Amino acid sequence: MSKLKALARKVFLLDILQGLAVTLRLYFSKKSTVPYPEKVKLPAERFRGIARLYRDEKGEPLCIACKLCQHVCGTKCFDIEGERDAASKRMKPVKFDWKLERCSFCSLCVEVCPTRAIRFSREFRMAAVDKGSLLFHLPEMYLNGEDLQNFLCAGCRE
């Protein structure tokens, strides 16, 4: 019986028609791509986007320049100088260079930081035109990942 069925399938092109039926059904299926610049898929909450330094409620930098991140980083992205702030007797970073081009987003620095000063933001757009702009200094480190939030919220796109 199966031999006859196989012959019937072959002669009446059943496997061809079956294939066409599948693609026809999928032709009307829901599309999974999103028109990028207009509609942006917000990355997950723990997304490892561009690194960013955070401040505490009073605006004081959380980072105490302990250079743990610099030691743990496998690709040596950090170059940190710290000094003791005369008033608050607390160490704070004077120079905090971070090379985005070398970073492999392994999150070892985020996990080792004692004061949770450095964390990954959800900003995934990191293209740059020249190498210089891939080197982030202290002031910029506080602004990284700022604009994705307002980019999304500005037009209520998400």
Add this chain to the structure above:
Amino acid sequence: MAFKDIELNMGPQHPSTHGVLRLKLTVDNEVVLKVEPVIGYLHRGMEKLWENLTYTQIVPLTDRLDYLAALSNNLAFALTVEKLAGIEVPKRGRYIRIVLAELQRLASHLAWAGFMANDIGAMSVLLYGFEAREDILDVFEEYIGARLTVHGIRIGGVPRDLDEALVSRIRGVLSGIPRRLKDIRALLDENRIWKQRTVGIGLISAAEALDFGLTGPALRASGVNWDLRKSIPYSSYDEMDFDVPLGSRGDVYDRYLVRMAEIEQSIRIVNQALDKLPPGEFMAKVPRVLKIAPGQVFQTIEAPKGVLGFTIKSNGTDKPERVKMKSPSFINLQSLEHMCRGNLFSDVVGILGSMDIVLGEIDK
């Protein structure tokens, strides 16, 4: 001019060599006489790098070996270091590792299904395979924050716990995959063109496969029942019950069927692991600076591409003395010439696709 043996270059920039592989083919009017793979275009000197990094710094580098199955590489390296340092991973950690490794196998096989079908011309299957894979990458993104270079398995266990929301999301993803699989199978399994392009092509018998050191789905397609998760269980795979799909002829079609069946088995494993997820710790106490007494160990796992193994020799410091990686695709690629000889030029593309090799893992 007789169109006698001409030497044809396929790659390293060729649409279907899955990375930077160059095949020097000696072709007599489309019949392949000799195939010589030339590799090394993606050689980053990983093993030299590893000798100058600490154990925890090496783990993110292993993501970049088989970049379609980053978590499997992490798992293999982590298991080797744990065996060397005598670290005992808690039960919950082992189960979460099984969930992650099998999800990674699903993602790798789905990407493979897309590539292979596209190499043989069925371009839509590429998108269906990748669409199914996207959901799995979303799970990784929610779990640890990265999609491809996940770095989601650490020495001593897993960095984060699977909370309820993530478990239900994984189950949702798993329930969606069979539907897409049915579409792919409907398009390919019984299709006469597909069968003509794959049945009886790239044959390798069980004995030859073993002699060539072939491992993974390509070996099981020849009927050899060797799945490391069964023969040398690791990370409590022995508490999972699943069966090992086997082929019979060892041709491209069997390799296709074996991998499609393995997708279903992996879904089964993940569901079991989620059902039996024990409470408790998911990460062992590992000192921040891990110094390991001198010693040497060899540990292997069943990666999506085959048996992936690490040999680590420690010298008491926090940096390994030597790390050698046994790459399945590197060894599997050796048998390509044996499979391609006598077939036509367009079959080389199909056979290469069925081998499921990844150049990052070959070139290290």
Add this chain to the structure above:
Amino acid sequence: MSPAVSDFVIPVAKIAAVILYPMVMVVVMIWLERRVVALIQGRLGPNRVGFQGILQPVADAVKLFFKEDIIPRQADKLLFNLAPILVMFSSLLAFCFVPLGEPLRIGSYTLTLWIAESPVGLLIVLGLSSISVFGVIFGGWASNSKYPLMGALRSVVQVLSYEIPTGLTVLSVVFFARSMDMVEIVRRQEAAHIWYGFMLPVSFVVFWISAVAETNRAPFDLPEAESELVAGYHTEYSGMKFAYFYMAEYTHMVLASSLVVILFFGGWLPPFPGVKFLAFLHAVPGFVWYLIKIMFFLYLYVWIRATFPRYRFDSLIKLVWKWLIPLSLINLLAVVAVRYLL
């Protein structure tokens, strides 16, 4: 209607229309192909340039126009430049004989919707469409590199082999319609109140399969198999020359669809010619029906391309010599037998 107008202006206008018609169809086809393949594959497809990406082909054309026109160093200059022209020229010329609709009466002058009507129109069209094989060979050979050469050789064998079943199935239709003139064939179908597609289903299927193969379209797109020969015979072409090859392929597809529509689905006839109460369909001009049918077959081309894997070269040739040619021969004999016995 002064003779100057009817003898000069109208023919020139018609010729311009015949050249413009495939161009417009090519633009529509480029957009249709990218869009339909995208939708089948679950993605949105071009929707950036113009409304829903309709200007995308224009953007492509402009891009190709300004792209640098590279000629490989040891390429055979003459053949290299001649190839695209040959491929394009042969398919455009064939459109002169394709009747697009019922002749229109404007005042005293009857405007015939085709340029030339000849009793052997069908034969000319088939002959012209096989000239493009020369273009492919010259292109492949002149590029002086291995992949285009292999693509060209494959294409030669494929197109020539598939001309035989095309010829035989066309023969069965001609036998039924008793004439080689395409207009006559459509008229015969109108008279017989039934389309030949339903009378000769086997011929239709065989003709359609060989039409797909002759235009080097999936699943027979061996000559320009992306995953094997990179881009087959037009690998070394860029800029406007590549655009010529690109347009020629689509023009061939439109030509093949027109042939199928005229031979098997009654050119400009409204559907269900026999049924009385559907007569209101006649109100719609013939040209529109012709276009609808062509669009369906063009859609079918793309639909097939997105669904099936690619044949291997030897199975493709085995298919034509072992299955299609014997089938079309038997079918021809059957048609002859039926015609005479009835």
Add this chain to the structure above:
Amino acid sequence: MLDVPADRPALREVHEALTGRFPDSVLAGSFEKGELAETIRAEDLLPVLRFLRSEHGFNCLDDLIVLDNVRLPEAPAKRFSVLYQLYRFPGDVRVRLVVDVGEDEPLDSVVPIYRSADWAEREAFDMFGLRFRGHPDLRRVYLPDDFDGYPLRKDFPLEGKGDGL
């Protein structure tokens, strides 16, 4: 003499068979972390491998590893040690053969016994400069043929030599 613990009878049996059959060629054996490693003289490599493959069913060569011991505190007489990871399929028995090799002392190629060693030996040559007698086509597998130096040697600088590729 090595005391393979009782819970691994297969390894114990392989160890006894090996030391029994090749008493003088097995220089030392070690059993750590559940793995059996036998150090063998270079000349007896092929006979031992054939013995293990034919009589004891070790039909798979999992991996071929090369260690550069020049920086070890007690630098051994011979600089390199080549390790052969053997595996018996089916089952879970693994044995590691260790062969110590001098810097430019060629070693017998095992390709006649295990075809999968072909590229592994080419990689060993590419990275360490070890020569394998009888190898069908000993060329560099990763690096271009005109690359001078062997990168994985300890004395090869991490940053690479010269202008770098």
